[in-house]
Amino acid sequence: MSERTTGGLTEKGRATRQRIVEATALRILDAGVDGTSLDDVRAATLTSKSQLFHYFPGGKAELVRAVAQWEGEQLLAAQEPHLSDLSTWESWEAWRQGLEAYYLGLGRWACPIGSLTAQMAATDAETAAFLRTAWTTWRTRLAAGVRRMQATGSIDPAADPDRLATSVLAAIQGGLLLSQPERASWPLEAALDTAWATLHTPATAGTPTRS
Incomplete structure (x- = not known):
């Protein structure tokens, strides 16, 4: 019986x-996009040039x-099941701890999509x-969590969920950037502490709102 073919x-x-995608991802995380050649990928995956272009004609x-x-x-899958909950402060804390553990598990304080965005967003539209x-x-998922908390009165209903979610993402990325030269988690933790304080702050005292 021939092997089933899909797509x-x-x-x-x-x-x-x-396997090629995952090996390339690791190489890019180590050396960046410019520091990753197809020859590097071939050596890491033991694939031929023709095989590589068979799977990636472009x-x-x-x-x-x-x-x-x-x-x-x-990245999104690593945050589950907490990312789809975020309905209590306990679930937000569990999400935060899981996210920090995910980044630590990568072996370096860097966000793969953050790094790719910095390298590619301005030069490759696709x-x-x-x-x-x-x-x-x-x-969107973080903002949905903010709305759940607003529904229970845990976060001020006057706050803009999308702007709060964006501030949390900015804290994550900025904290990771500062954690890289330190080779330690405390800058990320400090940045998230500030984001947490913002989530707890009433709109009248400065919670981000959309004018």
């Missing part, structure tokens, strides 16, 4: 393609876009579109 690839082919650009899409999916989807989905 133009066999199961084995999809597994090989995914070459490096297509491969980087696949990495951007996968990294976004991985890659930027994949990254924008990840950022928008993340912000």
Whole structure:
């Protein structure tokens, strides 16, 4: 019996393609997009040039876009089930601890989609579109959590959920950037402490609202 084919690839082919994407993601996290060549990917995955272009006919650009899409999916999945809850302060704290553990587990204080955005958003519109989807989905889920908290009176109803969610994302990315040279978590923790204080602050005392 021949191997089942879906979407133009066999199961084995999809597994090989995914292995290439994951190996490239690790290389990019270490060396950046410019520091990652197709020869590096071939050496890391033990694939031939023809095999690499079979899965990624568009070459490096297509491969980087696949990495951007996968990294976004991985980041969101790593935050579950807490990201889909965020209905109590306990669930927000559990989400925060899980997110910090995720970044620590990467072996360095860097956000894969944050790093890709800094490197690619201004130069590759197609890659930027994949990254924008990840950022928008993340912000939307955080904003949904803010709305749940507003419904129970835990967060001021006058606050703008989307702006609060964006401030949390900004704290995460800024905290990670400052954590990188320190090789420690405390800058990220300090940034999130400030974001937490903002979530608890009434709108009349400065909670972000949309004019």
